[in-house]
Amino acid sequence: MSAPHFVEVARRRWDRTPLRVRLTSAVLALVAGSLILISVSTILALHSYFLGTVDDELRDVLLKGDPASFNAVPDDEGTADLGVRPNQYVFSLVYDNGNRFDVPDRSYAPVFTLEQLREAGGEAFTALAADGTTRWRVLALPGTEVGTENPDFDPDPDSEAEAGNRAAYYALSYKLSHFDKTVAGLVWVDIFIGAGVLAGLAALGVGLVRASLSPLRQIENTAAMIAAGSYAKRVPDPDRVTEVGRVGYAINMMLGKIESSIRAREYSEERAHDSERRMREFIADASHELRTPLTSVRGYAELVRANPGMPEADRQHYIGLIEEAAKRMGLLVGDLLHLARLDQERPVEVEPVDLAVLGHEAVAAHAVVAEDYEFEFKAVPGASTVVVADRARMRQVLDNLLSNAVRHTPPGTRVTVELLSDADCVVLRVADDGPGMDAETTERVFERFFRSDSANHPGSGLGLAIVSTIVKAQGGTVSVRSAPGEGTVFTVRLAAETPPERRSDP
Numbered sequence: 001m002s003a004p005h006f007v008e009v010a011r012r013r014w015d016r017t018p019l020r021v022r023l024t025s026a027v028l029a030l031v032a033g034s035l036i037l038i039s040v041s042t043i044l045a046l047h048s049y050f051l052g053t054v055d056d057e058l059r060d061v062l063l064k065g066d067p068a069s070f071n072a073v074p075d076d077e078g079t080a081d082l083g084v085r086p087n088q089y090v091f092s093l094v095y096d097n098g099n100r101f102d103v104p105d106r107s108y109a110p111v112f113t114l115e116q117l118r119e120a121g122g123e124a125f126t127a128l129a130a131d132g133t134t135r136w137r138v139l140a141l142p143g144t145e146v147g148t149e150n151p152d153f154d155p156d157p158d159s160e161a162e163a164g165n166r167a168a169y170y171a172l173s174y175k176l177s178h179f180d181k182t183v184a185g186l187v188w189v190d191i192f193i194g195a196g197v198l199a200g201l202a203a204l205g206v207g208l209v210r211a212s213l214s215p216l217r218q219i220e221n222t223a224a225m226i227a228a229g230s231y232a233k234r235v236p237d238p239d240r241v242t243e244v245g246r247v248g249y250a251i252n253m254m255l256g257k258i259e260s261s262i263r264a265r266e267y268s269e270e271r272a273h274d275s276e277r278r279m280r281e282f283i284a285d286a287s288h289e290l291r292t293p294l295t296s297v298r299g300y301a302e303l304v305r306a307n308p309g310m311p312e313a314d315r316q317h318y319i320g321l322i323e324e325a326a327k328r329m330g331l332l333v334g335d336l337l338h339l340a341r342l343d344q345e346r347p348v349e350v351e352p353v354d355l356a357v358l359g360h361e362a363v364a365a366h367a368v369v370a371e372d373y374e375f376e377f378k379a380v381p382g383a384s385t386v387v388v389a390d391r392a393r394m395r396q397v398l399d400n401l402l403s404n405a406v407r408h409t410p411p412g413t414r415v416t417v418e419l420l421s422d423a424d425c426v427v428l429r430v431a432d433d434g435p436g437m438d439a440e441t442t443e444r445v446f447e448r449f450f451r452s453d454s455a456n457h458p459g460s461g462l463g464l465a466i467v468s469t470i471v472k473a474q475g476g477t478v479s480v481r482s483a484p485g486e487g488t489v490f491t492v493r494l495a496a497e498t499p500p501e502r503r504s505d506p
Contacts, residue, residue, distance in 0.1 A: 019216075020209045027205055032198055039190035043183060050179055051137060055124040058139035058172045063149040065170075088175050093167040094140070110136035110173045117169045127173070135180060140171035215244040219251060226255065297322050350474075352497050353394055355428055356385040359417045362398035372411035375402075383421040387494040389474045397470050400463045401430040401490050408488075409434030421496065428492040437482040445480055467492075 014022070091103045094114055102109050110127040117140040124139040218236055225233045234255060235248040300318045304310065356379050367375045379385060387394075398417070405415045409432050418429040437445065448465040467490075471478040476494035 020206070020213050023209050023213075024202065024205045028198055028202055031201055032194070035190070035194040035197065039187070039194065042190075043186060046186070047183065051124070054137050054174050054176075055139060058124060058137070058174060059141075062139065062141050062146050062170055062172055065147050088178075090136070090173045090175075092140075092171040092173065094169040094171060096168045107131075108134050110138055112138055112140075112171070114168065117171065126176070135176040136173040137176055138171055138173045140169045142169060143167050146170045212244075215248055219248065222251075222255075226258075232259065297326060350388050350390055352386050353389050353391045354386050355394065355419055355426060355494075358391070358395050358398055359419060359428070362395065362402055363417055366399075366402045366406065366415075370406045373406055373409075374412070374414040376414065376416045377418075378416065379419040380421065383419060384426055384496045385419050385421075386497040387426050387474075388497050389494060390470075393470045393474070397467050397492065398428075398430070400467045404463050404490075405430065405432040405434070405488070422493070424496050425493045426496045428494070429489055430492075431487060431489040433487040436484045436486050436488055437480075438484055442480055442482050446478070 017025075090109045092109075093101045094117060096114075098114055108129040108131055111130055112127045116125070116127075120138075120140060122139075122141055122145070124137055127136050127138045128134065129136065215236070222233050222235050234252050300322045304315055304318050359377050359379070363375045363377045366373075402415060402417070405413070409415075413432050413434045415430070415432045418431065420427050420429075446464050446468040448462060468478050471492055471494070474494060476492060478490065478492045480488065480490050482488040
């Protein structure tokens with residue numbers, strides 16, 4: 001496997017590693033590297049300090065020693081006092097001919113040659129014993145330098161014999177066994193302590209990382225639920241002082257905007273589907289309603305054309321029927337155009353409208369047209385009767401409700417228009433004491449083109465649908481309460497106009 005490919009594979013595996021594993025591994029790697037660096041630095045510092053101390057001690061012994069005493073060592077082995085511990089030190093005399101004398105004579109004494117001493121140039125070095133395992137620190141000085149710091153030493157010997165007895169090099173060696181054991185013990189202590197620290201840190205780090213990343217798991221779960229369709233879900237809002245808290249807050253803000261966009265789109269799609277459905281129903285109902293008068297007009301026209309010798313009275317009768325069907329189609333087309341305009345939800349021109357004035361006008365107008373009916377207008381004293389609405393359309397609501405009462409009740413019926421207030425609403429009631437309606441008719445009375453089977457009038461079934469559409473466009477509601485033999489009550493509720501002193505309040 002080539003190096004670049006290996007690096008690429010390692011990078012891909014690292015990218016697929018969970019974040020908590022990467023964080024824990026990175027922390028452990030940093031701590032392990034720090035522990036190794038500290039341990040190595042400590043051991044190197046200890047090694048340097050100890051060897052420096054040993055070197056200074058070896059140099060001090062050689063420079064302050066008595067060369068005469070050193071020269072007597074080979075002849076009087078074991079009796080010379082070097083001022084050092086004989087079990088830790090070995091003193092050696094090395095002559096120009098290569099002869100070497102060790103005190104004490106140890107089998108594990110350091111192995112070195114005259115050439116090595118010359119190459120060292122008076123600096124300490126490390127040498128191994130003959131067994132290859134014991135390490136010694138060796139410092140060798142030329143014979144002319146040994147004892148130069150001894151106050152009893154005479155640098156000019158009295159005779160050539162005394163000078164000739166001097167060795168070429170005086171070497172003092174220190175055994176490093178105790179130091180090596182100390183360093184080895186320190187290494188093992190560092191290993192055990194480092195392993196314990198890493199194990200404890202790994203156990204603690206996993207818990208801390210898991211706890212710290214729990215908000216991210218909550219964000220992940222929330223995102224999954226939102227993807228499944230739960231758009232109202234939100235990330236728990238932690239403290240925004242932390243990074244995760246700020247991320248959670250930003251995600252909640254984003255989710256709020258996304259939900260608003262999705263809701264708006266769903267609402268638009270729902271309205272589009274509903275509008276399409278209503279348009280299809282509207283076209284089907286309009287076609288059905290127009291079919292009957294068109295068929296009548298066509299049939300009567302063909303009848304008149306096919307019988308040129310028809311009596312004039314019969315001809316005028318059929319022409320009258322054609323005119324009546326045409327008027328019915330005209331009214332139906334007018335209502336359809338009006339509903340189409342209302343369905344476009346165009347902005348309406350609103351103004352303060354006193355329903356008491358409109359109610360008086362509508363009742364007076366219908367009392368003149370429908371003389372066989374009793375009309376009455378009532379308003380609760382002190383009740384608010386002013387609303388913010390379109391005056392012309394509110395008058396149309398009153399006219400349609402009164403016309404509906406006249407059309408569906410027999411002559412002599414009492415029709416009452418009543419105004420009262422309920423909290424912040426103005427309530428308009430149009431009631432009659434006619435035969436009433438059954439439950440099924442009551443539920444469907446505001447549907448377009450709906451006409452009860454018991455109806456005995458040629459209405460199109462659009463009057464109450466227009467009332468419902470206008471009231472909803474004004475921000476109000478309309479309802480009906482009726483039962484057979486108990487009359488019918490239509491109730492319109494609109495928001496009352498806010499008084500000027502209340503509008504000015506903050």
